[in-house]
Amino acid sequence: VECRMTATTPAIHELIRANLDRAPMFTGEIEGRGPRYCPSIEDKVVRFADRESHLVFLEPEGLATHSVYPNGISTSLPLDVQQEMIRRLPGCEHAEILQPGYAVEYDMVPAWQIDATGETKSIPGLFLAGQINGTTGYEEAGGQGLMAGLNAARRVMEEEPIRLGRDEAYIGVMMDDLVTKDPREPYRMFTSRAEHRLRLRADNASERLGERALELGLLDDAHAQHFQEATARRNQIEEAFDSVRVQGTLLRDLAGRPDIPVAELRGHLERHGSGEICSVALGRAVVAQRYAGYLPRADAEARRQAELENKPIPEWLNPQQIPGLRSEAVEVLQQFQPRTFGQASRLAGVNPTDLSLVALAVRRGPSDPSVTEGAPT
Ligand SMILES: Cc1cc2nc3c(=O)[nH]c(=O)nc-3n(C[C@H](O)[C@H](O)[C@H](O)COP(=O)(O)OP(=O)(O)OC[C@H]3O[C@@H](n4cnc5c(N)ncnc54)[C@H](O)[C@@H]3O)c2cc1C
Structure with a gap:
């Protein structure tokens, strides 16, 4: 499928500027803020006023159609401006608009x-x-x-x-x-x-989550079998890393060195009769080994955070009844009702002192009259 590229011109930018008062996203008719990372063309022209051109990708919408999606010019401008804009776009002089661009305002659940x-x-x-x-x-x-x-x-x-x-x-x-x-x-x-x-790497996604998915019954038989076989192939390499030595150096230590190519490690494994080597498993084992030096520190930090992270905030807790808790923290805790200390710690308006007071109230338990009085049931 051929995807072509064109670009807006200073004349198009001029046209857009001249018609901004007809774009609902600028007149205030639409108040919501659009995604920052895919701005409309009028947004780009205003926000990046020094740019004379913006790329437009002409993406065919199918194999058996001449219809093309012009990616990069989403807009809330009226149809006549859109038609003029497309006519001025190099390569699109004879294009017809099949479906005009439009802007809609979404609502969301807070x-x-x-x-x-x-x-x-x-x-x-x-x-x-x-x-x-x-x-x-x-x-x-x-x-x-x-x-x-x-x-x-x-x-x-x-x-x-x-x-x-x-x-x-x-x-x-x-x-x-x-x-x-x-x-x-x-x-x-x-x-x-x-x-x-x-820790959150693409190469270890199945290792991080595979076992959990298996336990929860989220893998069908074919995927479960694939996961178990991949785990076995990986274990085979990990065992070889700990048993094979090359001129006295353990293969695991060699694998951790970024200057040793994976192909060389594979050669050592093959020479030592480590069975059939799976490239994917070897690649993952090498990546893990190269991160290994940094992971204990990252893990220690993650553990420290996890202790706080997973500590539950019981539902009986009524922030209004916690002695000394600042009113801003009371308001935010009531609004968001965080279920763990980790969640509470990330709320804007809740500081470490507030968390200590919450922890104290939780330790005292629901029998403490200052906590239970007026608590939600
Ligand atoms: C033009 C455009 C380009 C985009 N490009 C990208 C991109 O390149 N990459 C990217 O990651 N994201 C892109 N997005 C965003 C992405 O498409 C959406 O965020 C995502 O699809 C939202 O998925 P959703 O399931 O929440 O909602 P939707 O996909 O909107 O699903 C909601 C469904 O509910 C149905 N529905 C509505 N009301 C009812 C009802 N009363 N009864 C029954 N069904 C109903 C709708 O018909 C719809 O099928 C783009 C969005 C747009 C508009």
């Missing part, structure tokens, strides 16, 4: 109304996933769908809900962000949002 399982707090049994929770993106929607679907099924089967930790999966980071932050713009899952990036 963060404090959902749990990290996707379940709404006010309507138990109602699970939400995707854009309705304030995200944008395919993977974001898919990841939430997985959690919401899994937990909805477990709820029906009266099984414990499943939440993923921030150190376990990007889905864990996203779900936690969604229920603790009050996004001002559509949420996208960036790797930079994760504090445990050394």
Whole structure:
């Protein structure tokens, strides 16, 4: 499939500027803020005023059609301006618009109304996933769908809900962000949002989550078998790393050195009769070994955070009844109702002293009159 590229011109930018008063996203008719990372063409022209041109990707919409999606010029401008804009786009002089661009304003469920399982707090049994929770993106929607679907099924089967930790999966980071932050713009899952990036790698996704998926019954027979075979192949290499020596040096130590090519390691394994070597398993084992020096430090930090992270905040706790708690913290804790200290620690408006007071109240327990009085049932 041929995908072509063109670009806007100064004349197009002039046209857009002259018609900004007809773009609802600029006149205030639409108040919501669009995704920062895919701005409309009028947004680009205003925000990056020094740029004379913006790329437009001409993406064919199918094999048996002449229709093309011009990626990069999403817009809320009226049809006559869109037609003029397309006519002035180099290469598109004779193009016809089949479906004009448009802007819509979405509404969303606020963060404090959902749990990290996707379940709404006010309507138990109602699970939400995707854009309705304030995200944008395919993977974001898919990841939430997985959690919401899994937990909805477990709820029906009266099984414990499943939440993923921030150190376990990007889905864990996203779900936690969604229920603790009050996004001002559509949420996208960036790797930079994760504090445990050394561990959350694409190459170890199945190792991190495979066992869990197996336990939870999320893998069908073929995937379960594939996972178990891959684990066995990986274990075989790990064992060889600890038993094979090359001129006195353990293969594991050689594997950790970035200057030793993987092909050389493979050669050593083959010469020592380590059986058939799986390239994927070897690649993963080498990556893990090269990170190994850094991981203990990252793990120690993750453990320290996990202690706080998973410490539950009981539902009987009434922030209003906690002696000395600042009114801002009371308000935020009541609004978001965090279920763990980790979630509470990330709420804007809750500081470490507030957390100590909450911890003290939890230690005192529900029998303490200052805590239970007026507590929600
Ligand atoms: C033009 C455009 C380009 C995009 N490009 C990208 C991109 O390149 N990469 C990326 O990651 N993301 C992109 N996105 C964002 C991404 O498409 C969405 O964030 C994501 O698809 C949202 O998934 P969702 O399941 O939450 O909602 P949707 O996919 O909107 O699903 C909601 C579904 O509910 C149905 N529905 C609505 N009301 C009812 C009702 N009353 N009864 C029954 N069904 C109903 C709708 O028909 C729809 O099928 C783009 C979005 C747009 C608009």
